[in-house]
Every structure is written in C-alpha cells, then in structure tokens.
Amino acid sequence: MPISKSRESPFDTRNERGGDRLLQIEAVYDKVPVGLCYINRNGIFVTINDQLSRMLGIASDKAIGQPVEDILPDHAPLLRESLKAALAGATIPDQEVQRAEETFMVSGAPVTNDLDEFTGISVAYTNISNLKKIAQKLQEIEQRTSYALESAGQWIWDLNIATMRVWRSPQYRTLLGLDPNGGEKDSVAWDIVHPDDKAQAVQAFEDVVSGHKSHFEAVYRVQRGDGGDAWILSRGKIVEYGPDGSPLRLLATSVDISAQKLVEEQLSTTVQLRLELEQKLLEANRKLKNQSERDHLTNLPNRRKFSHLLKREFVRATDSGETLTVLMVDIDHFKAYNDFYGHLAGDKCLIQVGRALNKVIKQSDGSVARFGGEEFAALLSGVATDQASEIAVQMLDAISAMQLEHRDSPTGMISVSIGMAALNDASRATVKGPDDLLNLADSALYESKRNGRGRLSIWAATRADPHDVI
Structure with missing residues (x-):
C-alpha cells in the first residue's frame, strides 16, 4: 500500500519548509565559542551545540525533542517569554541568568523558514562570569x-x-x-x-x-x-x-578619576574588539563548516554531508515508521566522455547534471549530493515508494532533455543510470541500517548498468534481485 508524503520534511522543525535554514543553523552551531540552541515555537529543543551542553551540564541527546521545562526548569520562564516576544514580532531582550556559581547572558533571535514563517528562536548563552568579576x-x-x-x-x-x-x-x-x-x-x-x-x-x-x-x-x-x-x-x-x-x-x-576613565575606555574597547573577533570567528566557522560539507565543483552537498543526513533521517524514519528512499545516480560512459572531450568539459558536464538532478529533487523537499566522481546520491524522506520511482524517472527525463552530446555513448547523448532502494513496511525486516539501504541502492544501480544503462532499477524486499522500471 503506497505511503503518503510526510507533512514534515527532514529539514523542517515543525511541519514547514525550511531545510536550508535548519542546515545553516546546524552549520553555525557546530564549533562556535558560545553556547547555542534552537527552540521551536512549541518550546521544544531541536538543536543544542556541544558548548552549551558543557556550559549548562545537560546532555544534548537527552535534551533534543524535550520541552524547555524538562531540561532547564529554572530558565524555562525566560525562554517562554522570549518565544512569546518573537512570535509577537517584538525584540527579545538580553537577560542575565544564574546557574550554579556562573552568570550567563542569554540572547535570543527569531528564526523563520523559507516561507518567512516564524518557526522558533535561536538562543545564545554567553558566560559573563569573568566580566562580572x-x-x-x-x-x-x-x-x-x-x-x-x-x-x-x-x-x-x-x-x-x-x-x-x-x-x-x-x-x-x-x-x-x-x-x-x-x-x-x-x-x-x-x-x-x-x-x-x-x-x-x-x-x-x-x-x-x-x-x-x-x-x-x-x-x-x-x-x-x-x-x-x-x-x-x-x-x-x-x-x-x-x-x-x-x-x-x-x-x-x-x-x-582620569585613570579610571581611561581603564573604562580601554575595557570598553577591549569588549568591543572581543565581540568583533567573536563575530569574525562565527563567520569563519560558518564558512569552514559549509566548505567541509560542500563539493567544490558542483556546490552540492558532498559525501560526508550526505552520510550525515542519511544516518539522521534513517533514525527518524525508523522511529516514525515513514518511508525513506535512496537514489544512486551514475553518469553513463563518463570516463569515455572525459577522454574524448577533456576534463574541463567533463567538469562542466558534472555541474550541469548536478543542477538538473537538484532541480527535480528539490520539488519533493529531497536532497541530492555529489557522492564521488561521476556518481550522485539523492535522499527522499516521507515519500511513497511509487512516487519516489516517478521522481527518479523525472531525473532520467531531465538529463535526457539537456541533449548533451556524447559521441562515445550508444545513444549519442549524455544519460544516467539510477538505482533505488527504500525503507518501507515491506523492507524494515531486511534493512537494518543506513549502510544497508545505501548498498541496496548501489546494487540496483549496477543492475541498471548491466541492463543497458540510461534506466532505473529498483530493489524490492519481495524480489531476490533489483528489477528495471525503465
């Protein structure tokens, strides 16, 4: 029985489009010198960085998905008021809070999704104990x-x-x-x-x-x-x-008090310089994070980022019972294309193919990455298996419609082969982990190649081998 598309994409926090925004938030949160968390509009922790976990002595894996009252009961009223202010479009005031023997400055900022809808607040905890001293x-x-x-x-x-x-x-x-x-x-x-x-x-x-x-x-x-x-x-x-x-x-x-005034001015200058340096560090870390997870040629997510998303979405799909589909895509006869047309043309071909695949997959809130060489990988969450196969066929058509000449291909044009595997009700007993799903999609891809390329093959739990769709 087909599974309907999920109301919640893998990149959303509350049933709204906003994948890029949450990815940006996570990229910023990873290695910054301040404690950061993202709380959705319902007061649920969605993301907590390691710095905040250490600062407040909370376990991020236990906090994520929990209401603020359960994790930080003494700060919950403040966080709730910040949510209320952000929802009303008001400025969230900075406030000092105590925890144990330390003092923190808590700052909040509203977060919106791609539709400019309010989804929650990003909260920063800065330890100002030393400044107070x-x-x-x-x-x-x-x-x-x-x-x-x-x-x-x-x-x-x-x-x-x-x-x-x-x-x-x-x-x-x-x-x-x-x-x-x-x-x-x-x-x-x-x-x-x-x-x-x-x-x-x-x-x-x-x-x-x-x-x-x-x-x-x-x-x-x-x-x-x-x-x-x-x-x-x-x-x-x-x-x-x-x-x-x-x-x-x-x-x-x-x-x-001239000497004291001088100290105050110097301290003010020092604090300002520190704030500027912290901002530059945040920007540098954001760029570094983005660069480490992006393919430099196509600007698509790289294999490292794809693996991270696959693991996260596999856990979510396993817990929720939703469908998760992996598509492995390979450009047919690409080595021959490189040998005949040259590597610069090959790079251009990779960029064009990546754009075409990304355009199709984004329509279903999916993600596509350059997996390596001439190979791409796509991820669809909460999409029924038959609908996922239709999206894969759209990928085939999109590449065909580009009409990129390839003299060393039997068809005379650039084409791709696609292998598909899905975690669904029929396959949950067989697919035990994200690597299993990836390997099965890869096996289906090689089936497409063996059967003549330029086609889609689907692995199914009810069949011993992948079978062609087109």
Whole structure:
C-alpha cells in the first residue's frame, strides 16, 4: 500500500519548509565559542551545540525533542517569554541568568523558514562570569584609589547655597597642577566645570537641594594647569539646614578619576574588539563548516554531508515508521566522455547534471549530493515508494532533455543510470541500517548498468534481485 508524503520534511522543525535554514543553523552551531540552541515555537529543543551542553551540564541527546521545562526548569520562564516576544514580532531582550556559581547572558533571535514563517528562536548563552568579576574588581580598585587619593591630595569643597560661592581646599590646585598661591579663597560655584558638563553637574546639585536625592554625585571635566582636562568625581551631601529646613551648605569631596576613565575606555574597547573577533570567528566557522560539507565543483552537498543526513533521517524514519528512499545516480560512459572531450568539459558536464538532478529533487523537499566522481546520491524522506520511482524517472527525463552530446555513448547523448532502494513496511525486516539501504541502492544501480544503462532499477524486499522500471 503506497505511503503518503510526510507533512514534515527532514529539514523542517515543525511541519514547514525550511531545510536550508535548519542546515545553516546546524552549520553555525557546530564549533562556535558560545553556547547555542534552537527552540521551536512549541518550546521544544531541536538543536543544542556541544558548548552549551558543557556550559549548562545537560546532555544534548537527552535534551533534543524535550520541552524547555524538562531540561532547564529554572530558565524555562525566560525562554517562554522570549518565544512569546518573537512570535509577537517584538525584540527579545538580553537577560542575565544564574546557574550554579556562573552568570550567563542569554540572547535570543527569531528564526523563520523559507516561507518567512516564524518557526522558533535561536538562543545564545554567553558566560559573563569573568566580566562580572572584572567589574567587581574595578569597583574595588576605585574604592582603594579614592582612599589613597584622600591622603595624597584629594580636595574638599564647601558650597554656600545662599550665595552660591564655593571654598576649595588647597589640595585642589596642587592636584590639578595649578599655582598653589593663585586664585581666591572662594569663587563662583561650577566655574571650574567644563562648559559641556556644567548642566549635568548643576542638575545633580538641584536634585539634592530639592530633596529628590539624598546625596550629590557628579562626574565632569575640569582644566589642568597644562591645558588638558581631568575627569573629576564629586560626592557630597547637605550638612547644614536653616530654621525653616532649607538647605544652607553642601560639603563634598572631589577626586581625579582620569585613570579610571581611561581603564573604562580601554575595557570598553577591549569588549568591543572581543565581540568583533567573536563575530569574525562565527563567520569563519560558518564558512569552514559549509566548505567541509560542500563539493567544490558542483556546490552540492558532498559525501560526508550526505552520510550525515542519511544516518539522521534513517533514525527518524525508523522511529516514525515513514518511508525513506535512496537514489544512486551514475553518469553513463563518463570516463569515455572525459577522454574524448577533456576534463574541463567533463567538469562542466558534472555541474550541469548536478543542477538538473537538484532541480527535480528539490520539488519533493529531497536532497541530492555529489557522492564521488561521476556518481550522485539523492535522499527522499516521507515519500511513497511509487512516487519516489516517478521522481527518479523525472531525473532520467531531465538529463535526457539537456541533449548533451556524447559521441562515445550508444545513444549519442549524455544519460544516467539510477538505482533505488527504500525503507518501507515491506523492507524494515531486511534493512537494518543506513549502510544497508545505501548498498541496496548501489546494487540496483549496477543492475541498471548491466541492463543497458540510461534506466532505473529498483530493489524490492519481495524480489531476490533489483528489477528495471525503465
């Protein structure tokens, strides 16, 4: 009894077309320096890379196919909210999460299929524990530096709020390299603040005077004696109030934080460079992965990639009871073609044949690869056996329609021979593994060659030998 075509292709995550997209995702996930996973719109893990497995201490083989609540119950609400946001077309916010003693930055991005339909989210876990420690260390350094500067020349200033006149301790002029004997005992408030920073400093002062904030704090630039600018951090509070409760005096300290600002700028630059390097590494790994699984001549998947897909789809077909078909395709008399027309023409012939086969197979959501030399291999998942044989015949017709001249062929034209084998209800007892299916398709291919080439032979579990279809 014919098996109907599966609603789910081998390259989909939720009954939608999207093979190329998932292949791209898997290619990216393989060897990247961050933890990555792909969660479909139902909250099911589809892909988890080794890095994330190590980072979170989860087994990818046990996690794939399971809901996020079963695998990461403490992160499940966050992941569900990310799915909800992506589905609504909203931006997925980055969030920090804790696991054991480590801190991770979790970032998400929506994934769509070839029809631009939302299929799930790609989630990246970046371990920021070291960055958090660095930030904490910088805070400790700032505190120690402030205490050291206090004893070494930090200045104190006292602002009379009624007159807006300020007194500064002598250390102010020494610290900034000004003439210790110059200047007045008091001056107008904010007169030393850089014009571009004055509004910010005044606003911080007004927040304290109005009672909106309990302490004054402002960062601004002041001019050094050598003409350059120093970054100053000022902190203080109201120390005197009038009988009516109005503020009278603001007492504060100021410290030169130019060195800290430099560290912050350097750290910011370092983080930016790291992000850029990580992005370049991702791109390089993506290209390397793609190159390692592509035939350089035809740009089709190579034998390594085909073997990976066959193993994966065989397991899926075995578990689901669906049909899986392998087609082995060989260009007839190709050695003679190369000898007569030359290798450049032979390469062109391989490219043209590959394109024609790929055009036919893609119409059924299948995959075709260059298996080696003049041999190609195709994979059809969830396609009934009789329908698969029709697709194979379409391949024969597509090559014939190309009308590529081949003087050393009996037909005078390029043709192909095809062998087909299927994992279905009739063959499950015989076909035990993906290699069995591949070998049976290969045997059927040689039957096509023995019977005159340019035809299709099908292996069937009910027959001792493959039999010709056309």
